[in-house]
Amino acid sequence: MATKKIGDVILDVKNISLAFGGVKALSDISFDVREHEVRAIIGPNGAGKSSMLNCINGVYTPQQGSITFKGQTFSHMDSHQVATMGIARTFQNLALFKGMSVIDNIMSGRNLRIKSNILMQALRIGPAEREEVRHREFVEHIIDFLEIQAYRKTPVGQLPYGLQKRVDLGRALAMEPQVLLLDEPMAGMNLEEKQDMCRFVLDINDEYGTTVVLIEHDMGVVMDISDRVVVLDYGKKIGDGTPDEVRNNPEVISAYLGTSH
Amino acid sequence: MQTTFARLLLKHAAERPQVAAMREKEYGIWQALTWADLATMVEHLACGLHEAGLKRGDHMVVVGANRPRLYATMLAVQALGAVPIPLYQDAAALECVFPVNNAEVKFAFAEDQEQVDKLLEIRPQCPQLSNIYFDDPRGLRKYDEPGLASLDALLDSGKAFATKHTGFFKAEVEKAQASDVAAMFFTSGTTGNPKGVVHTHNSMLNAAESGATFDKLTNQEEVLAYLPPAWVGQNIFSYSQWLACGYVVNCPESAATTTIDLKEVGPTYYFAPPRVFEGLLTSVMIRMEDAGAFKRKMFSYFMDVAKKVGPAKTDGTSVGLSDSLKYAVGNWMVYGPLRNNLGMSRVRVAYTAGEAIGPDLFTFYRSIGINLKQLYGSTETAVFVCQQPDNQAWADTVGIPSNGVEIKVADNGEVLVKSPGLFKEYYKNKAATDEVLTEGGWYHTSDAGFLDAHGHLKIIDRVKDVGRIKGGAFDGAMFAPKYVENKLKFFQHIKEVVAYGDGREKVCVMINVDFDAVGNWAERRNLSYAGYTDLAQKPEVYQLIKECVEKVNVDLSSDTMLAGSQVSRFLILHKELDADDGELTRTNKVRRGFIADKYSALVDGLYAGKTEQFIETVVKFEDGRSGSVSATLKLSDATIYAPVKAAA
Numbered sequence: 001m002a003t004k005k006i007g008d009v010i011l012d013v014k015n016i017s018l019a020f021g022g023v024k025a026l027s028d029i030s031f032d033v034r035e036h037e038v039r040a041i042i043g044p045n046g047a048g049k050s051s052m053l054n055c056i057n058g059v060y061t062p063q064q065g066s067i068t069f070k071g072q073t074f075s076h077m078d079s080h081q082v083a084t085m086g087i088a089r090t091f092q093n094l095a096l097f098k099g100m101s102v103i104d105n106i107m108s109g110r111n112l113r114i115k116s117n118i119l120m121q122a123l124r125i126g127p128a129e130r131e132e133v134r135h136r137e138f139v140e141h142i143i144d145f146l147e148i149q150a151y152r153k154t155p156v157g158q159l160p161y162g163l164q165k166r167v168d169l170g171r172a173l174a175m176e177p178q179v180l181l182l183d184e185p186m187a188g189m190n191l192e193e194k195q196d197m198c199r200f201v202l203d204i205n206d207e208y209g210t211t212v213v214l215i216e217h218d219m220g221v222v223m224d225i226s227d228r229v230v231v232l233d234y235g236k237k238i239g240d241g242t243p244d245e246v247r248n249n250p251e252v253i254s255a256y257l258g259t260s261h
Numbered sequence: 262m263q264t265t266f267a268r269l270l271l272k273h274a275a276e277r278p279q280v281a282a283m284r285e286k287e288y289g290i291w292q293a294l295t296w297a298d299l300a301t302m303v304e305h306l307a308c309g310l311h312e313a314g315l316k317r318g319d320h321m322v323v324v325g326a327n328r329p330r331l332y333a334t335m336l337a338v339q340a341l342g343a344v345p346i347p348l349y350q351d352a353a354a355l356e357c358v359f360p361v362n363n364a365e366v367k368f369a370f371a372e373d374q375e376q377v378d379k380l381l382e383i384r385p386q387c388p389q390l391s392n393i394y395f396d397d398p399r400g401l402r403k404y405d406e407p408g409l410a411s412l413d414a415l416l417d418s419g420k421a422f423a424t425k426h427t428g429f430f431k432a433e434v435e436k437a438q439a440s441d442v443a444a445m446f447f448t449s450g451t452t453g454n455p456k457g458v459v460h461t462h463n464s465m466l467n468a469a470e471s472g473a474t475f476d477k478l479t480n481q482e483e484v485l486a487y488l489p490p491a492w493v494g495q496n497i498f499s500y501s502q503w504l505a506c507g508y509v510v511n512c513p514e515s516a517a518t519t520t521i522d523l524k525e526v527g528p529t530y531y532f533a534p535p536r537v538f539e540g541l542l543t544s545v546m547i548r549m550e551d552a553g554a555f556k557r558k559m560f561s562y563f564m565d566v567a568k569k570v571g572p573a574k575t576d577g578t579s580v581g582l583s584d585s586l587k588y589a590v591g592n593w594m595v596y597g598p599l600r601n602n603l604g605m606s607r608v609r610v611a612y613t614a615g616e617a618i619g620p621d622l623f624t625f626y627r628s629i630g631i632n633l634k635q636l637y638g639s640t641e642t643a644v645f646v647c648q649q650p651d652n653q654a655w656a657d658t659v660g661i662p663s664n665g666v667e668i669k670v671a672d673n674g675e676v677l678v679k680s681p682g683l684f685k686e687y688y689k690n691k692a693a694t695d696e697v698l699t700e701g702g703w704y705h706t707s708d709a710g711f712l713d714a715h716g717h718l719k720i721i722d723r724v725k726d727v728g729r730i731k732g733g734a735f736d737g738a739m740f741a742p743k744y745v746e747n748k749l750k751f752f753q754h755i756k757e758v759v760a761y762g763d764g765r766e767k768v769c770v771m772i773n774v775d776f777d778a779v780g781n782w783a784e785r786r787n788l789s790y791a792g793y794t795d796l797a798q799k800p801e802v803y804q805l806i807k808e809c810v811e812k813v814n815v816d817l818s819s820d821t822m823l824a825g826s827q828v829s830r831f832l833i834l835h836k837e838l839d840a841d842d843g844e845l846t847r848t849n850k851v852r853r854g855f856i857a858d859k860y861s862a863l864v865d866g867l868y869a870g871k872t873e874q875f876i877e878t879v880v881k882f883e884d885g886r887s888g889s890v891s892a893t894l895k896l897s898d899a900t901i902y903a904p905v906k907a908a909a
Contacts, residue, residue, distance in 0.1 A: 140288035145399075150517035152289065195884075203400060 006227065007035030009068075010211055011056070011179060016065035018051055018235075025051040026062070029237050031230045033179070038205050038212045040222045042246075043232035044255065049215040050092060052232065053181050056213070057089050058082045070178075083112055088177035090168045092184045092215075098157030102167050105156050106142055109174025110135045142170045146200060162193035169200065180204065182214040186221055194218065198225055223247065231255070265462040266443060267303070267340035267434040269504040274300035277480075277507065283329045286514040286522055294329050296507075302330070302416070304430040306337035309419025310368065311433070313392055317342035320364040320445065324348040324357070324379070325372025327486035327512045330396050330412060332500060334370045339443055339462075340434050343368075346445045346457070347491040349847050351840075353885070354379040359454050360447045361387045364688060368392045370412070374400040381406055439463045445688060446493050446640050457688030458493075458640045468643035468682025469501035471664040475648055476610045482508035482530040483607070487519045492848065493640040494614070498532050501643070523604030531611040535618040536849065538633070541603055542625060543753055547781055563591035564628075571596075571628025576652040596629040605631050612636050612648075615848065617720075617743075619751030620656035627654060635659045637718060641697070641704060643682035647718045658717035668718065674709040675724045709741075726853070728763025730825045738825025740768065742853065745826050748816065752809040753778045757838050759851050760828070761864060767829040767901075769867040771860065772806060773797075773837050779805070794892050797833045803897055806833060810899040824904035830867045831899060832874075834860075835892035841881045867896055 011033040018026040026048045033039045041049050054060040056067060058077035066073050069085060088109070096105050114121075114135065116128035143149055146166050151159055156167055165185060172180055185201065186194045202225055204210050216222045222229060223243040231239035231252045239245075239252040246252055264272075273282065278297035285292055294302075315321060321338045323345050325331050335345040346364055348357055350372065357379060360366070367389050371377045377395050381404075384390055391408045394415050395401055401411075423430060443462040447455040472478075486499035499510045508530070513522040520541075549560050566587045570580040574588055600606045611626070611633045618635065626633040632651060637659035638644035646668070649660035662668050667679040679702050686694045697705045709727050710720040721727065722743040730738045745768065746758040756775040762768035776793050779802060783790055790796035814827040838844040844856055857864055859878065866874035877891035 137288065140290075144288060147515065149289075149514045150521065199400070206402060207399075 006037045009033065010035040010070060011213070012068040013052075013056065014066050014068070016052070016055055016062045016067070018048075018055060018060055018062045024235050026055070026232075026235045029065070029232070029235075031237065031240055033211060033213055035178075035211055036205070036209050037227040038201070038214065038225055040226035040229045041213065041215045041232060042217075042219070042222055042229055046234075047232040048235040049232055050183055051235075053089065053183055053213070053215060056082075057087065057181060083175065086176075086178035087181060088172035088175040088179075089181035090165075090172050090183055090185060092187060094164050094168050096156045096164060096168055096171070099155055101153050101155055102143070102148060102151050102159075102170075103136075103139060103153065105167055106139045106170045106174050107135065109171035110139065112175060139170075139174060142173050145173075145203070146170050162189050162196075165189070165193075165197065166200070169197075173204065177210060179211045179213060182212060184215050184217060186216060186218050194221060201225060263439045263463075264466065265339065265434070265437045265439055265441070266336060266466070266501075266504055267437065269466075270296070270300055270303060270336055270340075271431075271434060273504070273507045280480075280507075281509050282503075282507075283332065283510050283512065284526075285329050285512040286518070286525075289514075291511070291525070299329070299333060299336075302333045303336045303340060304423055305416045305419035306334055306412075307340045307419065307430055307433065308422040308426070309415040309417075310337055310343075311341055311429070312418060312422050313368070313415070315341055315343050315368050317436075318442075319343040319368065320346050320366045321368040321370065322346050322348055322357075322361060322364075322366050322380075323370040323490070324352075324376045325350050325370070325396065325490070326516065327488075327490055327495070327499065328372060328396060329512060331370065331372065331490060332510075334394075334412070335444075335500070338368075339437070340430065342433065342437050342441060344442050344445055346447070347489075347496070348447065349489050349491040350376065351489070352379075352491075352847060353841065354382040358383050358386050360457065361390060363454075363457060364445065365389060369394070371395045373397040377401060377404070377409065381409075437462070439466075442685065444496065446491065446496070448640050456690055456693055459685045459688050460643060461685055464682050464684060465496070465501045465643050466505055467665070468645050468663075468680070469497055469505040471666070471681065472497070472645045472648070473502055473506050475645075475650075475664055476530075478502065478506050478508070478530060478610075480507035482506065482609075483526055483528045484508060484510050484530050485519075485523055485526050485528045486510050486512050487516075487523075488532070488534075489847075494532060494638075494644055497644045498530070520604070524602070525604075527604060527607040529607050529609045531605065531608050533611070533613060534615045534849075535613050535622065536616070538613060538618070538626060539622055539753070542622060543775070543778055545599065545603070546753070547777070550781075550785075560595060563587075563595040566591050567596060567628035568624065571630065572624055575627045575630055575632060576654075578652075592630065599629055600631060603631075608632065610634070610651075614638065614644075614659070616850070617747040618656060619747075621751065623654075623656040636663075637720065639706065641684045642678055642680050642706075643684070645682060646678050646680060646706075649717070653715065653717070655717070658713060658715070658719050660718065661716050662718075668712070669703075670711055671705075673724060674711070674721075674727070676706045676708050676710045676718065676720070677703040678706055679703055726763075730762060730768070731764050731766065733766035735767075735825030735827075739823060740826050741823060744823065745770070745813070745817070745828065746851070748813045749809060749828075752812075754782065754805060755809060757845075757851060759838075759853055759856050760826075761853075761857065761867075762826065765868065767868075768826055769830045769864070770810070770828050770832075771856070771863060771867075772831055772833050774802060774806065774833055776837065793837060794835045794890065797835060798892065798895060800895075803833065803895060806831065807897060807899055814899060814902050818902035819905045827901045828899055829901050830870075830896060832863060832867060832894050832896045834863075835876065835894055836878060836880060836890050839880070842879075863894065863896075871896055 009032045014030050016029045043049050055062045058079035061076040066075050116131050120128035186197050205212050229246045233255040239249045273296040279295050281293035282296045282299045283294045338345040369380050380393050393409050394412045396412045398411050439462045444460050445457045447457050488495040503510045511526045513519045570584045570588050573580050608631055614636045634649040634654045637647040645663040647660040648663050665681045669677050707724050708720050709722050709724045713719050722741040726742050728740040730740050740762040742760040745760045749755050749758045757773035758770050760770045810828050810831055817827045818824050840847055875893045879887055879889050881887045
């Protein structure tokens with residue numbers, strides 16, 4: 001078996017603290033993500049997992065700490081800048097345009113890469129049209145990759161939840177990200193849908209070398225597909241390491257694995 | 262037709278190099294492959310396979326969905342004088358062991374990771390399986406198995422070989438004779454191991470040509486290749502006739518997009534088993550029920566018109582002026598758009614076969630102007646035995662003998678066939694061959710049937726399944742299980758039926774309701790259910806099915822021959838019969854004996870007159886894991902009617 005080449009640190013999170021008024025969501029969290037790896041963030045409900053992603057993504061501004069991405073250090077991230085630098089994400093509760101077709105939703109992920117302006121696009125002037133064709137081709141590859149050809153023209157709102165999750169992933173992929181942040185990609189799915197999603201995540205990581213940071217509840221999934229795992233509990237980091245190390249960490253066991261939820 | 266598949270390919274490539282041979286929808290666009298490009302691809306594949314060690318007379322398994330490269334591989338194998346064996350792409354790994362070992366297969370083509378996994382899984386049992394080539398590399402990057410290579414790599418090495426040995430490919434093609442073995446199909450087999458049906462270039466192409474002449478097929482036809490390539494019919498319609506006529510074969514994007522692709526392609530020559538036509542009709546009817554009152558009224562009015570004069574219109578017979586006008590308006594407002602929606606606007610010839618088709622279903626398609634006909638055939642006869650001529654399409658016959666085919670009915674009612682498309686033998690199974698191929702070249706179909714007054718063949722059932730009722734009011738009466746099952750299956754709420762009665766006093770059946778249709782029916786009545794098992798056991802559903810059973814009984818009672826086959830008791834099964842559990846064959850036919858054993862408690866319960874019976878069954882999921890389902894089933898009685906004396 002060929003082994004995957006895990007590279008240097010691409011994303012380094014240092015001493016992040018985030019509070020909403022008196023509620024401390026994250027306190028002094030540090031971890032790093034290496035290129036080409038699948039990095040999981042786990043923890044019980046309310047542990048601060050999504051808040052962590054939102055800090056990386058620039059949705060929240062942490063009160064303390066810094067984030068280093070590809071050698072540049074920021075005290076807070078700007079959403080637009082994050083996207084242009086190559087970080088894309090999916091959402092726990094989906095944030096798709098329900099009335100738009102699958103194609104249009106995924107096309108919206110190409111937005112940052114479209115050079116022609118609105119006027120050229122409206123008039124379908126030569127270069128704009130050629131550009132659209134090029135982007136559409138890219139989107140078609142994603143549709144093929146995610147095996148959603150049958151729903152190309154279906155309004156997203158009519159699709160079952162599992163497929164909407166796939167479209168959400170497709171839109172993130174359309175940005176050709178270097179780092180993909182997945183917020184509970186398997187939540188609310190049945191076993192078969194979970195298996196499919198796992199396959200997609202691994203294939204993305206494998207074929208495109210995309211670095212994946214994912215939040216997940218399903219322990220089986222996390223342990224199977226991640227290279228390294230960070231464990232959060234009440235906004236604190238209580239474990240970090242390979243799935244095996246985390247599994248045997250007593251603090252983690254008592255906080256998460258040992259309690260039924 | 263004194264030629265071979267590879268020669269036909271070269272002929273098309275020489276005569277019409279830039280014309281599309283195949284189209285495949287990929288990345289949302291129909292991508293065409295011309296005859297010239299196809300010939301080049303086949304040459305490179307053949308050279309690659311030759312270099313890898315595929316010899317004349319060897320067998321190569323191809324397993325996957327309809328893709329141009331799958332067909333190109335079959336052509337390349339045939340060009341080398343080797344024999345392709347298509348296998349069902351949804352077969353479980355274990356089912357592939359027998360064919361691979363029986364035919365000493367060393368080479369295999371697999372479409373994707375799923376098929377590669379399957380072949381790798383059976384490799385310990387089939388150590389000779391040395392070379393596996395895959396088309397789609399997705400997910401296979403990390404596989405490091407000996408002999409596993411991509412088709413792209415094979416094409417590259419073949420290309421290099423072809424440039425060095427320019428005359429090689431043509432010479433290989435020339436070596437083949439029309440009487441050589443061209444392909445082998447494993448029959449699903451309701452009992453025992455499958456049998457490899459050996460066909461020659463001659464038999465396949467003769468059958469293909471005879472069918473093509475019958476329906477005046479040209480190189481302008483458009484065909485959608487969507488059925489499993491392992492099925493002989495798919496091979497005839499999308500491969501043998503494709504090469505014989507030179508028309509365009511279109512490969513859908515994926516199994517899920519077939520209906521969308523059907524609409525886009527608009528085939529002119531179309532084949533589907535009855536269940537596909539039924540599925541299409543059911544989906545139309547369900548959508549019509551959701552339509553507004555005006556549309557519903559319009560639909561039902563014009564469908565009545567169509568029912569009355571449509572079949573005559575499709576046959577080309579004249580009807581009265583006012584009916585003609587009504588039909589024309591209906592055609593503009595309902596039938597035309599409906600045909601378009603079904604993807605059948607351009608259909609010139611549509612066939613159905615494999616199972617009996619319900620009269621209502623059959624008439625529906627003919628009445629909206631689709632030239633749907635029936636044919637009769639089998640793997641052993643390379644499909645065409647009987648076909649219905651354009652204006653003689655009836656629901657209860659399968660047509661007149663195809664060109665060059667002779668038919669006779671044996672004393673026991675068995676249909677015997679002599680045809681240019683007859684297979685050569687069962688592979689390494691002389692006993693089985695001798696059983697069905699007898700003196701004078703007659704093939705025993707094991708179907709019971711007779712020729713009606715119009716010279717059309719009527720099939721009743723399998724010869725071995727036709728039984729007798731023993732004891733009771735109908736002692737000694739003929740019992741044709743398939744006939745009864747089909748009559749019940751013609752109701753849209755019933756999906757599968759298994760009937761028992763041979764050697765018994767009465768007929769009992771086990772039924773699978775159609776989950777979509779009955780589910781929809783239940784929803785409309787505010788009947789909530791938790792899933793198939795729950796829905797199937799609702800008293801309301803039992804009442805619904807009981808009405809169907811009794812209608813069939815009324816119908817059967819009017820037939821003096823079959824009045825004894827009336828159904829006296831029935832039950833609705835708690836799970837859907839499934840090929841993965843061995844209850845259906847891969848072509849979705851019920852395996853009566855197997856089911857009787859598996860559900861013996863239920864059968865005994867039916868005959869013992871019980872009203873309830875507990876049953877637990879193991880089910881296998883698609884990924885190979887298994888679970889169990891249990892339920893207490895209700896067993897219900899149905900009214901039996903006195904035989905009606907035929908009016909003098």
